[in-house]
Amino acid sequence: MKKFSAVIFDLDGVIVDSEPLHQKAFExxxxxxxxxxxxxxxxxxxVGLSDHSTLRAFLQKTGLQHDLEDLNKRKLNYFLRYLxxxxxxxxxxxxxxxxxxxxxxxxxxxxxxxxxAEVVMEISGLKSHFKAIIAREDIRFxxxxxxxxxxxxxxxxxxPSTCCVIEDSTPGIQAAxxxxxxxxxxATSLPPEKLKRADLVARNYDEVREVLL
Numbered sequence: 001m002k003k004f005s006a007v008i009f010d011l012d013g014v015i016v017d018s019e020p021l022h023q024k025a026f027e028x029x030x031x032x033x034x035x036x037x038x039x040x041x042x043x044x045x046x047v048g049l050s051d052h053s054t055l056r057a058f059l060q061k062t063g064l065q066h067d068l069e070d071l072n073k074r075k076l077n078y079f080l081r082y083l084x085x086x087x088x089x090x091x092x093x094x095x096x097x098x099x100x101x102x103x104x105x106x107x108x109x110x111x112x113x114x115x116x117a118e119v120v121m122e123i124s125g126l127k128s129h130f131k132a133i134i135a136r137e138d139i140r141f142x143x144x145x146x147x148x149x150x151x152x153x154x155x156x157x158x159x160p161s162t163c164c165v166i167e168d169s170t171p172g173i174q175a176a177x178x179x180x181x182x183x184x185x186x187a188t189s190l191p192p193e194k195l196k197r198a199d200l201v202a203r204n205y206d207e208v209r210e211v212l213l
Contacts, residue, residue: 002182005162007100007212008152011110013168013189016120017088018079019047025078026054029071035062047189048169050111050142051075080119087123090188092205094126099213101129108133109152109165111142111172132156144171149179166208173197184208 012018023043030039040061046054055071058064100106106129110117114135121127132155139147153160165176168189176183177197185198186208192201202208 004104004164004182004212005158006105006107006153006156006164008107008109008149008163008165008176008181010165010167010169010172011108011112011117011120013047014166014186015090015093015108015124015126016083017090017188018083018120019043019189021079021082021086021088022051024082025075026058028078029075030058032074033064033066035064038062044190048111048143048167048171050136053142076113076115080116083116083119084123089120089124089126090205092209093124096205096209096213097126097129099209103213104164105156105158106130107152107156108135109148110135111148113137142171143169144174144178146175146179149176149181153179153181164212167198168195170194170197184211 009015030036039058041054041058051072052068055068059066108117108130112135114137117133117135132152134148134152139151141147150160153163160180163181165181165183166186167173167176167183168186173183173185173195183198185195185201187195187201187203195201200211
């Protein structure tokens with residue numbers, strides 16, 4: 001692969017193995033609302049999309065009338081609790097990220113709110129290695145819109161074409177490709193065949209290390 005000036009990480013499913021915890025948080029919320037078994041949400045179809053998107057799908061499929069922001073806050077409370085309890089940072093990152101930071105500028109670009117990014121940085125101890133953290137509040141349009149990746153490049157002061165993105169979802173891969181960036185699809189949340197729009201698919205961080213170091 002070509003040489004890069006920056007590496008931009010997605011957060012959920014890339015730094016933290018959080019997709020199972022997101023699902024558990026949604027399931028607990030749906031159970032609280034009396035729709036434990038008939039919520040209608042297919043979680044595999046929601047990977048890489050915002051919580052608002054999943055909650056809108058839930059309300060549409062169930063016909064329930066609830067305030068979206070209230071539901072989002074309740075789901076977030078479940079999720080943050082599970083993050084702190086399980087601390088599911090991917091193996092290999094505590095050695096890989098400091099090494100990458102010596103060679104590249106690093107950033108996080110996530111559809112999650114800053115509150116989630118801060119907790120992940122807290123439980124991982126990796127915050128000092130990232131020059132920028134771009135979260136949901138920093139953009140108008142979520143992935144697959146490329147705005148978040150253009151914003152990350154601008155914050156780092158680099159051209160989008162010199163960035164390598166690590167993503168685990170199809171909306172994230174689409175966003176990064178539309179921004180003109182090179183994408184490594186990490187097969188943590190979806191099978192490799194679902195990540196075929198990426199420039200390269202890696203099964204784990206050992207394979208990412210071989211590409212970037």
